[in-house]
Amino acid sequence: MKKIIKQILTSRVYEAAVETSLDEAVALSLQTGNRILLKREDQQPVFSFKIRGAYNKIAHLDPSERERGVIAASAGNHAQGVVFAARKLGLRAIIVMPVTTPQIKIDAVKRYGGEVVLHGDNYSEAAERAVELVEKTGMVFIHPFDDELVIAGQGTVADEILRQNPGQLDAVFVPIGGGGLIAGMAAYIKSLRPEIQVIGVEPFDSDAMDRSLKEGKRINLDWVGVFADGVAVKKVGKLTFDMCRQYVDEIIRVSTDELCSGIKAVYQSTRSIVEPAGGLGMAGLLKYIRSTGCSGKTLVAVNSGANMNFERLRYVAERTLVGEQQEALFAVTIPEKPGSLKRFCHDMVGDRNITEFNYRFSSRKEAHIFVGISIRETSERKVFSERLIEAGYHNIDLTENDLAKTHIRYIVGGGSSELKGERIFRFWFPETPGALVRFLDTTKGQRNISLFHYRMQGGDFGRVLIGFECGQDAAGELEQRLDRLGYRYLEETHNLAYKLFL
Structure with missing residues (x-):
């Protein structure tokens, strides 16, 4: 200490x-x-605070280390702290960044005089490349935190x-x-x-x-x-x-x-x-x-x-709104008959504000509603659900369901009776040219893509929901292909929100 x-x-x-x-x-x-x-x-x-640690480290380098220059691996604030410090002290700086890095961050590094090397899809791969460059060039590695x-x-x-x-x-x-x-x-x-x-x-x-x-x-x-x-x-x-x-x-x-x-x-x-x-x-x-x-x-x-x-x-x-506990999301089943939608809104929603409303015909007997309502505190979710049950409405609280919040609310539409053995996966695609083509090349075969929904998040990765018509595929064969792809994914085939609305 x-x-x-x-x-x-x-x-x-x-x-x-x-x-x-x-x-x-x-x-x-x-x-x-x-x-x-x-x-x-x-x-x-x-x-960002990162300038503090980066500058303090670089300012303490001895003359021989300064002459060799500095190198760092970062897709964000550490990169800018290193190049800012290096420019102020007159040092050469190389930043290894993942190829998924948004252009705004690459431009910021270059604006401060840093040299950018793009390598890998994530920080770990970029860091490995930085270590290789240290061994090759003799430059000084500036660690983002463990120094x-x-x-x-x-x-x-x-x-x-x-x-x-x-x-x-x-x-x-x-x-x-x-x-x-x-x-x-x-x-x-x-x-x-x-x-x-x-x-x-x-x-x-x-x-x-x-x-x-x-x-x-x-x-x-x-x-x-x-x-x-x-x-x-x-x-x-x-x-x-x-x-x-x-x-x-x-x-x-x-x-x-x-x-x-x-x-x-x-x-x-x-x-x-x-x-x-x-x-x-x-x-x-x-x-x-x-x-x-x-x-x-x-x-x-x-x-x-x-x-x-x-x-x-x-x-x-x-x-x-969900984070502030001011919105709750529900899947509600209502009778498919004249006046049922009006009854639901009048009797159940009442004076609450509706933040989201999607209606989808399911059969001649019932329909499904994806509804968001304004609440003042978390306990109201349970109260609202209990009121629905008392009135005869089957319902599911989707407020904590990430699939529902990220994808379902934007693509409510039901499925097709002709689909056989559909499986649903969520993916995190790197925001780089060719990411979709790479995915299609890896998964090509007998499987038909039955659903595709992309949501830009404004970061290094985009959120994608994909359905495959798998039929009688050998168990585990699809997962083996997806694992080789290297994109993070999560199967959602058994998610209740998918079953109700897609």
Whole structure:
């Protein structure tokens, strides 16, 4: 601890980074009965805290290392921090990025004078290429999180928070990817103010640190979520794991919907549009308040970055209502006879706002409705379902059904009696030219594609729903082809939303 504290206090981050503000979210504070503060790392020159650790590491290189130049693997904020620091210090910088990297991020690296090498479909493959280039060129590899000087640079965020708010401070909520930010912050806070809780926040689908701490060793995730790409790390660092095990009090995991709600809360408080990873701190803070019912606390959420792709905002807006527990989605079966739809809307929906409505004829006896309604709290979902049952309407709560939220609500349409043995899969396609052709080449054979629905998410991957008419295919043969393809996929053939509406 003494070593890391000294490195934080003697860091060189302010040669490139700025001291960001600690702003109160006034309306949210009044609404929750707590004092809520936002640490605004979106105010950095590269709109992310990553400049702190990258610059501190590069600034400490000796003359011979500087002469060789630096290299890093990153598809996001670390890349921009490295090239910004390298340009300021007059060093050559190469960034290896996955071929799935959006053009806006590639352009940002080039704008700061970095050389871009595109390789692989994900960070792991890009990192492997970076290591090969290090061996070939002798350049210095700048790790995004598992390095003492990088961790110390990120730890300066905590130093600023304690100086900017020297009074009551109950908890700090910090996003976790590889763990560099929270490791540096937690070590510093616990050395000076051990009574302050340091709480990490991870998405459910990128929770490598939470799982590692529970297992007592670093684990490697088979796959990571693609929405909060800034924290999509399969394996946390050795240094960061050891420090988190010592100094972090708790980790809160949040869903995509809760994360979108956090992004909206930051926007309403600051008018800053943060990237998904940047909204994690706020999402965790809000979930903490909901779960504990606390009041009178002073809570800080770290807004870690604001490099948001504009195209992603549509997806965020769609998922926010569920994340805020203001929308519930239901599949409802109604009689197929005159007046039944009007009766349902009048008697069941009543004065609630309808946020989504899809109607599909099923048979001469019944029809299926996909309906979204406004609610004020989660308990209303159960009440609404019970009212439907009492009135004779069979219903299924789809609020937590990701297939329904991502695809079904946009393509309600029923199936065909001529289809034989249809199987449904969700895929995450890399947003690169040729991704669909590669898929078709790998899966070609006797199977007919019976359904195809694509949803652009504004990130490195697109969400695709595909149906195959499999007939009497040998068991496991299709999965073998899909595994060779290398795209993440999930079968949804037995999902009730699919059975009802597709």
